[in-house]
Amino acid sequence: MLELEFMRLALAAGAIVGVLAPAVGFFLVQRRQSLIGDGIGHVAFAGVAAGILLDVSPVLTALVAAVLGGVAIEALRSRGGTAGDQALALVFYTGIAAGVVLVSSAGALDVGLFQYLFGSILTVTRGDLLLIAILGAIGLATIGLLYRALAGAIVDEEGARVAGVPIERLNVTVAVLAAVTVALSMRVVGILLVAALMVLPVIAAGRVAWSMRSTLLLSMAIGLGSALAGLTISYYADLPPGGTIVLVAAGSFAVLAAARPLRAPA
């Protein structure tokens, strides 16, 4: 398998996304915004359609649309007086409707579109991998630097706000990180399954973790393992890679849910 360059590129892209997606998803799950990745994914679909229509890189237009969608959800939630699920629904349905209209205008309801909807990790090029690596590194570095602030805001948002912590800026940072992750993960698991890779490893890790930090690290390990195992299984069993990766992540939840909680190392 490793002698094939497309598999090496796929495994490398899968590894980066497998680590990044749960790392960002950790903050969404803890803020009870597990479905925000789905909402942003639907806006990214509109971005892909716009890219196809304008003959620009769909990944780039999806990235821009996803960032705008993520920031819009956060703005509606925090300033517009809209409940979190309603803000998500507004952006979610607007995104999918815009995508349908744009795809229809471009006459692009074909295989080219499906690779974004369902993922096409086996067609990742060196150029794609470079983009995924750079943006992935920026995303992980941001989380590394701001982990304490982002985690602290989860613990007690109101208390942090009273003490003058810039909660709005931290929330926007999470929304932008989620948007970047969605745009990067499109090629790996597809828009329809991108949120799953952000959320399932975190939920699985929560079954056995003993602290916030251990939840984050375990979820990244599960995401990485799911991506590599899913790709390997899909190669030998001739299955679609995106769906297989997500099924492995779902399987990890089933296994860990049956396990006893781990204890902190002494």
Place this chain on the structure above:
Amino acid sequence: MHVIPAVALEHVDFGYAPGRRVLEDVSLEVREGEFVAIAGPNGGGKTTLVRIVLGLERPASGTALLYGEPAHRFSRRRTLGYLAQRAELGGDAPATVREVVAAGRLACAGLVGPLRRRDRELVAEAIARVGLEEVADAPLRTLSGGMQQRAFIAKALAGEPSVLVLDEPTTGVDVESQESLAALLDRLHSELGVTILYVSHEFGAVERFVQRLVLVRRGIVFDGPPRELPHVWHDPSHAHA
């Protein structure tokens, strides 16, 4: 010489909807270092009052000052400690006591990078002050309600506040824990000289420790030492109080 009070509300009116006043003509002054209980019936405006004090809400009319500055634009917010009503973990992760308390250093230690050694020492001190050293690395959710409240108080203390506002800290906590929480606050007040606003619809546990009791029912209906409280008002949660 006039000393600037820690908290000063002057003729404050507030309502969440037009025509529905939650607070009417409230004036209140709290000196630095005072331990004040704010009591009254549920829905009487206690929480709204402290939210105005903290600058989370702005009065419809009147002024709310913290150390002489408008509360919503207070420049030294990191000196404010707040334990919100029904304080509980914001997320689903199994946060440990130490992780919860460390969040209290956020405003002081900056947002970027790990905590420095001095900050970690202050976190450990705050945990020790509330007597949770033995369970510092245990997930908060595995502890009793009283211990969880202690952890949140330690979080507020970790920021070295000069004003500590606790909104209904004993809700859902057994009587024994209420008593020990009150004793803890009394000790913190005398050792650290922190200004404490203790909001509760039942103030029995802190009655012997506080210097002032303020009863709020849309306006302030009593303000003085607890011993001067008219007997019929001793249960302010009563509808006919």
